[in-house]
Amino acid sequence: MRILYDGAIYANQPAGGINRYFANLISRLPENIKPALTTCQPQTINYPAHPNLETFYYQRFGLRPGFISYWLEQKYFQTIALFNNFNIIHPTYYSLLINQEFRRCKYPIVLTVWDMIHELFGKPIVPKGLEVEKKRQAILAAQAIICISENTKNDLLELYSLPEDKVTITYLASEIDISLSYGSEPVPSRPYFLYVGGRAGYKNFDGLLAAFAKVTSVQPDITLCVVGSPFKETEVKLIAELNLSAHIEHYGYASDTHLAKLYRCSIALVYPSLYEGFGIPPLEAMSCGSAVVASNCSSIPEVVGDASILFDPKSSSDLADSLLFLLDHPLERDRLIDRGYQRSKSFSWDKTVAQTLEVYRTFA
Structure with a gap:
């Protein structure tokens, strides 16, 4: 199984909870899985590690006018998605490096939804509501959604008209003890x-x-x-x-x-x-x-x-x-x-990965 992890989150969050989630998820995938990661950030960032991980890295550079560099970046990532045969795409956030609408993706999308903070506390966080709209489009386009708690799932289903069987709960775990x-x-x-x-x-x-x-x-x-x-x-x-x-x-x-x-x-x-x-x-x-x-x-x-x-x-x-x-x-x-x-002790990353793999395998 080949899984594309679109690394949009690394452009906005060099370190943090989402990074740790994907680092723990990808590093624990079995060896018969072939993950791929797209990114445009320096290799010093906390990236996942896996023996089969293939990283597609675009070096951002200061071309002027700036739109040329941005255009080249999009074309690079679009080419990666177009000429590789992935089974699914698991975005790291609610936008894509290929700058394409989620509904136009050629692969099934498995989307992790972290919370409903933007919807419930949107104005003080994102006054223009842009993040909420990106998130809405991603949620509606995804073929499967992973929520990190029952509460997040309940809020999601209350705010969006989605079939419940589309949503799976996978709890997180602690990295320290x-x-x-x-x-x-x-x-x-x-x-x-x-x-x-x-x-x-x-x-x-x-x-x-x-x-x-x-x-x-x-x-x-x-x-x-x-x-x-x-x-x-x-x-x-x-x-x-x-x-x-x-x-x-x-x-x-x-x-x-x-x-x-x-x-x-x-x-x-x-x-x-x-x-x-x-x-x-x-x-x-x-x-x-x-x-x-x-x-x-x-x-x-x-x-x-x-x-x-x-x-x-x-x-x-x-x-x-x-x-x-x-x-x-x-x-x-x-x-x-x-x-x-x-x-x-009832929370573990191995359990999280096993439950995530069950979601992936519905598209294999």
Whole structure:
């Protein structure tokens, strides 16, 4: 079976969750599969590895006028698709390097849908709605769709008129576990809760700050450790207004080993998001021996099951009470850690790949 992975995502996301998904998927394909990847980004990017992987790389160069280089790029990728016999195409995102509409593709399309964030939170993310329209066209043209959670599938079917048997659920998995967590990397010296990931509006980081201010008024020795991009001016201002400047440590972008240690040494991961297609940080935290305090909405309960304290993310009081409860009940924290570690074992990339192969084989 020959599978074409259109590498459009690498032009916009040199590293990140989608890259890791395809790296884990392609690298675990059996040796009777022949994957091919199209890309126009430098080879230093986190690309998949497979003994049969064939990479079609277009070197972007500064031709003037620019449209000539862009035209040549499209023709190159169109030629790859035209003169190779692939069984299916699995795009890495909702657009194609050949700059062609999905419905005009000559191969069956298997499309992974990550979430419905653009549809449900579109205006603050993509004001013109261009991403939503590209995604809509891709979804309607695909012969098979993979969703990464039951919640994403339900949202998809509610927003689009699709037959349910066209959609398959394949959960994600964690790439890190507790075995990576015993290095020499630094962690906060005071007891700390951990926040990992982006902080866009739906991530509800402001809600976490409001709740954490209530926690520090009761437990002044507690710290919030934040892993992710530098704070914006608005965040720095809010932190100061809530008198949290002395209670927050920022660790920037952490390596996998550093992140694993930060998880294990924390009181708990706090995950206040209003919406997630899956939610990798809670699974990573459980894999690394940390307790989890997480929102009770979207896909998050699917991931954590009964191994987390769930709270209403729209209530800062509910979140504050959950954090204080965990501080006051260390035995409950130990119980959650044990449950979480066991639950994390039910997610694996091998399982994800096996389920994906079942989708592929319907077109072989």
